[in-house]
Amino acid sequence: MTFESLGLAPALLRALAENNYTTPTPIQIQAIPLALAGHDLLGGAQTGTGKTAAFALPLLQRLVEGNKPATGPRKPRALILVPTRELAVQVADSVRSYGKHMRLNVTTIFGGAGMGPQVDNLRRGVDILVATPGRLIDHMERGTAKLDAVEILILDEADRMLDMGFLPAMKRILGRVPAQRQTLLFSATFESQIKQLALEFMR
Numbered sequence: 001m002t003f004e005s006l007g008l009a010p011a012l013l014r015a016l017a018e019n020n021y022t023t024p025t026p027i028q029i030q031a032i033p034l035a036l037a038g039h040d041l042l043g044g045a046q047t048g049t050g051k052t053a054a055f056a057l058p059l060l061q062r063l064v065e066g067n068k069p070a071t072g073p074r075k076p077r078a079l080i081l082v083p084t085r086e087l088a089v090q091v092a093d094s095v096r097s098y099g100k101h102m103r104l105n106v107t108t109i110f111g112g113a114g115m116g117p118q119v120d121n122l123r124r125g126v127d128i129l130v131a132t133p134g135r136l137i138d139h140m141e142r143g144t145a146k147l148d149a150v151e152i153l154i155l156d157e158a159d160r161m162l163d164m165g166f167l168p169a170m171k172r173i174l175g176r177v178p179a180q181r182q183t184l185l186f187s188a189t190f191e192s193q194i195k196q197l198a199l200e201f202m203r
């Protein structure tokens with residue numbers, strides 16, 4: 001199995017080769033074709049399985065394929081929700097690395113850091129926003145993060161977000177992104193709360 005046979009675009013294949021990725025992992029083989037086809041998806045995968053690329057590669061490709069003419073500062077077209085600041089930084093680095101031959105802008109927002117620089121970054125225009133739920137709510141309330149242009153939503157490590165008490169924040173965020181969107185949920189476990197979330201908010 002190769003990345004090419006999964007249907008990925010040349011710009012992504014180039015970046016993968018530069019990262020010395022030769023063979024897709026099992027979660028990548030299973031998730032990438034379905035996500036590229038626009039399906040919602042529940043992915044069971046732990047850290048270390050290559051789950052980040054499993055959602056980041058199709059996300060990048062779908063954003064580039066569905067490219068819209070820019071009118072004013074860009075609002076996020078993809079939102080990646082993660083439980084922690086560390087994961088936000090790591091996921092954003094991966095997305096930038098896989099998307100280095102594409103002209104897409106990636107920004108992180110998370111708690112425990114100043115609002116000012118995050119507000120400036122949002123104001124400058126963002127294609128892909130990587131955020132922790134609590135801080136994203138702060139930005140939504142201040143009107144500095146607008147979610148009405150989100151086409152793709154990723155919930156990464158959904159079980160950890162629930163363990164950390166983010167369910168109310170996640171539900172508020174899910175209620176503010178357009179209903180017409182693609183949703184990918186990744187989790188190491190699928191307890192009943194996750195299943196309920198999926199039933200309520202995914203197709």
Ligand code: AMP
Binds near residue numbers: 021022023025028053
């Ligand atoms: P993740 O599970 O997304 O945290 O990824 C674990 C590690 O595996 C990261 O350091 C990735 O850069 C790396 N990785 C992901 N997919 C591949 C692949 N297909 N080939 C080689 N390394 C990979």
